Amino acid sequence: MDKDVPRAHHDLGGVSKFMCEPVDVEPHALTDFDKEVDALRQVLGMKRVMTVDELRRGIEAIPEADYHRLSYYRRWMRSIADNLLVKGVITEAELRAALERI
Amino acid sequence: MMFAAGATVRVKDDWPETRGPVHIRTPHYLRGLQGTVVRQLGTYPNPEDLAFARPPAQRALYHVTFDQPAVWEEGSAGDQLLVEIYEHWLEPA
Numbered sequence: 277m278d279k280d281v282p283r284a285h286h287d288l289g290g291v292s293k294f295m296c297e298p299v300d301v302e303p304h305a306l307t308d309f310d311k312e313v314d315a316l317r318q319v320l321g322m323k324r325v326m327t328v329d330e331l332r333r334g335i336e337a338i339p340e341a342d343y344h345r346l347s348y349y350r351r352w353m354r355s356i357a358d359n360l361l362v363k364g365v366i367t368e369a370e371l372r373a374a375l376e377r378i
Numbered sequence: 379m380m381f382a383a384g385a386t387v388r389v390k391d392d393w394p395e396t397r398g399p400v401h402i403r404t405p406h407y408l409r410g411l412q413g414t415v416v417r418q419l420g421t422y423p424n425p426e427d428l429a430f431a432r433p434p435a436q437r438a439l440y441h442v443t444f445d446q447p448a449v450w451e452e453g454s455a456g457d458q459l460l461v462e463i464y465e466h467w468l469e470p471a
Contacts, residue, residue, distance in 0.1 A: 279406070279407065281393070281406055281409065282393050282395065282396045283395070283406035284395045284402075284406070287395075287402075287405055287406045289405045289406070289407050290407045290449070290450045326431075327428045327429070327431070329401060329425040329428035329429040330428070330429055330430070330431060332401060332425075332429060333399075333401040333429035333430065336401060337399065
């Protein structure tokens with residue numbers, strides 16, 4: 277029985293709709309993308325551009341549908357991009373231009 | 379306020395997520411519940427501040443146990459949850 281409380285959508289502990297399937301506890305191989313995102317986060321932390329707490333806040337701010345659709349490291353990338361845009365480290369135009377080169 | 383090992387505490391029944399953007403490390407399912415302090419883990423910069431690049435307040439962090447069947451109406455008598463909770467989320471009970 278879920279508690280009738282105003283929890284944030286990412287605050288999933290004990291929520292019944294996420295208890296209907298067994299938890300996948302098998303180790304997952306990291307993709308090159310995953311490793312690059314992790315490395316980027318570490319560089320941004322070491323250079324004091326953003327903290328891991330800012331990363332987490334940004335992940336929690338992803339709208340619910342996107343949050344559940346995105347993989348673990350895609351959530352990280354979304355948060356990193358949002359943080360860097362808000363901080364003015366990158367501009368939206370630069371981000372769009374970079375994405376078009378992919 | 380510092381809590382000693384063995385102290386009975388209550389997690390604040392507070393919902394800052396209803397008042398604007400926040401980053402909270404106290405899970406929703408513990409708010410308002412009573413638990414027991416196991417130990418203090420040290421003092422750390424408050425992640426609620428770090429998450430917004432604000433100068434962080436230093437907050438004591440505790441291991442607190444909770445009777446699990448009371449949390450999720452699941453599990454056997456004696457089952458416990460052990461959760462890290464910052465001091466400003468705890469009050470004497």
